[in-house]
Amino acid sequence: MKKAMFRGLLLLVLAFPLVAIAAPVSSRYLFVWAMEARHPQASTMTLNPTDLAAWRRTLGLGNDFLAVFEVRPGPSFGKLVAMLPVGRAVMAHHTSYAEPPDDVLYANDWLGNRTYVFDLRDPRHPRLLRKFGSVSAFSYPHSFVYLSNGNTLATFQYSGGFNHVAGGLVEFDPHGRVVRSASAVAPGHPDIRPYSLAVVAKLNRVVTGSADMMGAQVSHVVQVWRLSDLKLIKTMRLPPQPDWFYDSAADSSEPRMLADGKTVLVPTFNCGLFLVRNLAGDDPTLQHVYDFGYRTCEVPVVAGDFLVETMQSGHAIVSLDVHDPEHPREASRILLPPDEYPHWLALEPDGNRLVITGYGALDTRVRFATIDRRTGKLTLEPATINFTRAWPDGWRGSAIPHGAVFSNP
Numbered sequence: 001m002k003k004a005m006f007r008g009l010l011l012l013v014l015a016f017p018l019v020a021i022a023a024p025v026s027s028r029y030l031f032v033w034a035m036e037a038r039h040p041q042a043s044t045m046t047l048n049p050t051d052l053a054a055w056r057r058t059l060g061l062g063n064d065f066l067a068v069f070e071v072r073p074g075p076s077f078g079k080l081v082a083m084l085p086v087g088r089a090v091m092a093h094h095t096s097y098a099e100p101p102d103d104v105l106y107a108n109d110w111l112g113n114r115t116y117v118f119d120l121r122d123p124r125h126p127r128l129l130r131k132f133g134s135v136s137a138f139s140y141p142h143s144f145v146y147l148s149n150g151n152t153l154a155t156f157q158y159s160g161g162f163n164h165v166a167g168g169l170v171e172f173d174p175h176g177r178v179v180r181s182a183s184a185v186a187p188g189h190p191d192i193r194p195y196s197l198a199v200v201a202k203l204n205r206v207v208t209g210s211a212d213m214m215g216a217q218v219s220h221v222v223q224v225w226r227l228s229d230l231k232l233i234k235t236m237r238l239p240p241q242p243d244w245f246y247d248s249a250a251d252s253s254e255p256r257m258l259a260d261g262k263t264v265l266v267p268t269f270n271c272g273l274f275l276v277r278n279l280a281g282d283d284p285t286l287q288h289v290y291d292f293g294y295r296t297c298e299v300p301v302v303a304g305d306f307l308v309e310t311m312q313s314g315h316a317i318v319s320l321d322v323h324d325p326e327h328p329r330e331a332s333r334i335l336l337p338p339d340e341y342p343h344w345l346a347l348e349p350d351g352n353r354l355v356i357t358g359y360g361a362l363d364t365r366v367r368f369a370t371i372d373r374r375t376g377k378l379t380l381e382p383a384t385i386n387f388t389r390a391w392p393d394g395w396r397g398s399a400i401p402h403g404a405v406f407s408n409p
Contacts, residue, residue: 027348027406029081029123030071030355031099032366033107034387034401035089036062040363049111049214050162052090061089062395064109066118066126069385071353071406078385083392084126086116093142095403097301097346100146102174104129106154107403110213113140115154117176123407130176138167138181142213143196143254147227150174155194155208159183163216166192169206169230182230184208184223189235191217198255198264203280204228207264211251222252222266222274224284236286238274248272248291256302263325265289265307271297273307275325290328292318301347301354306331306376308354310342317342317356317369319376331376334369337361347371348406353381355404364388364398 038060048054055061068082090112096105103120113134119127133139138156145153151174156167168183184194193212200207204227210219224233238249251269255276258265264276266286273290296313305323310316315336320328336342343358356367368381388398 025409026072026351027353027409028070028072029407030069030366030385031095031105031120031123031126031405031407032067032069032357032385032401033064033092033095033403034067034399035064035092035109036391036395036397037089037400038062038397040398040400052111055111056088056090063087063393064089064092064107064116065391065393065399066105066107066116067401068123068126077383080389080392081124082126084118084128085393086128086131087114088112090114092400092402094144094344095405096144096146096152097405098349099405099408100152101408102146102150103408104152104174105405106144106152108141108144110140110142115141120407132176135170135178136181138170140167140213141170142194145197145199147171147199148201151179153197153199153206155197157193157195157213159185163212163214165190167194169194169197169208169225171230180230182225182232184210184232186221186223186232186235189219189221191219192221192223192235193217193219194223195252196254198257199227200257200262200264200279201227202261205233205279206230207255207266207276207279209252209255209266211253211269218250219252220250222255222276222286224276224279233282234284236284238268238272239286239288241288246270246295249274249288253298254300256300256307258302258307258322258325259304265322265325267297267300267309269297271295271311273320273328287326289326290320298343298358299345301345303347303352303371303376304373306371306373308345308347308371308378310345310356310358312341312343312358315340315342317345317354317378319371319378321376332371332378334378334380336367336380340367342367344402344404346405349408351406353406354378355406357401357404363400366401366404
C-alpha cells in the first residue's frame with residue numbers, strides 16, 4: 001500500500017513541471033495606437049471629414065503615437081514604458097488585430113490616409129520601419145492580416161480618391177513591396193467598401209466585409225476571394241429576413257475564422273450574424289444564424305469555441321458559443337457603465353484577457369475583461385489605463401486610444 005502511494009506521489013511530482021511548462025504565460029506588454037486630443041468628446045460632433053484642418057482644430061489634435069504599457073499582473077501594471085510619436089494625427093484607427101509572429105505591427109490613421117509600420121521585436125524600444133499612403137489607385141486602407149508566407153494582406157476602402165468607388169485588396173511583402181492587388185468592384189453593387197477580412201489559408205480563401213467608414217452609403221454584401229492570386233470568386237448579398245423590423249443584413253463588418261480553421265462567421269454593424277456556407281467551392285452562400293438584439297455591433301474576437309463581440313449601442317460585450325455555428329447561443333454578457341461605448345476588442349495570445357477601447361467615457365481609457373475559455377463566461381476587470389496624463393513627448397492632457405493588442409508571450 002505504501003509503495004503504491006509512493007509511486008502515485010512520484011508521478012505527481014514528475015508531472016508537475018510538465019503542467020507548469022504548459023501553463024499559458026501572460027503577455028507582459030500592451031501596444032496601444034492612439035492620438036493626442038485636447039477635446040476628445042468633439043469626435044461625436046458632425047464634422048466635414050474632407051476638411052482635415054477643421055477636424056484637427058475642433059478635436060485639438062497633436063500627434064499619432066504608439067504607446068507601450070506593462071500589463072503583467074502586479075504593482076507595475078499600467079506603467080508606460082515607451083511612447084513613439086510618428087506624425088500629425090487625424091484619426092488614429094485600426095492596427096493589426098494581434099501582434100503578428102514577425103513582431104511587425106501595422107497601424108492606420110484612417111482619415112489621414114496614412115499607415116505606419118512598427119518593429120516591436122524590442123517591445124520597450126519600438127521602431128518605425130516605414131509609412132505609406134495610397135497604393136496605386138487604392139486609398140484609405142482599413143484592416144491588416146498577417147499571412148503564413150510572411151506577407152500582410154490589407155483592405156483598402158476606396159479607389160480613385162475619397163469615397164469614389166470600391167477599393168480592394170493589397171498584399172505586401174515583409175519589406176512593404178506590393179506583391180499583388182485586386183479590385184473589389186462588382187457590377188450591380190456600387191456601394192461596396194472593403195472593411196475587414198478573414199484569411200482561411202486551409203481553404204485558399206479570403207472573406208471580406210463591406211461598410212463605408214464615413215457612412216455615406218449602406219452596403220449589403222460579403223465578398224469571397226481566392227487567397228493565392230486574389231481572384232474575386234463571388235460577391236454575396238446578405239439575405240434579408242421577411243419578419244425583421246430592423247435591417248441587420250447591412251454593412252458587413254469583421255469576418256472571423258473559427259477555431260476549426262475553415263468556418264467563417266460574418267457580423268454586421270447592425271448586429272446580424274451570418275455563416276458562410278460552401279466556402280471551399282465556387283458558389284459560396286450566406287446563412288443568417290443570429291441577431292445580437294442590439295443596433296450597433298463592432299469588433300469581435302474568437303476565443304476557442306466562443307465569438308466575443310462588442311455591443312456598442314448596448315454598452316455591453318457578449319460571448320456566443322459557436323461550436324455549432326448554425327445555432328449560436330449566448331454564453332455570457334457583461335455590461336459597461338452607460339457612458340461607455342465599446343468598439344475595439346483584442347484577445348491575449350494563449351491567454352484569457354481582453355482589451356477594450358471605444359467611445360464616450362472610453363475615449364480616454366483602456367478597459368480589460370477576461371473570458372473563461374471553457375465556458376465563455378466574461379468578467380469585467382476593475383483595472384483601467386488612463387490616457388489623460390503628462391506624456392513623454394511634452395503633451396499634457398488627453399489622448400484617444402483605438403487599436404490595442406497584447407504582446408506575444
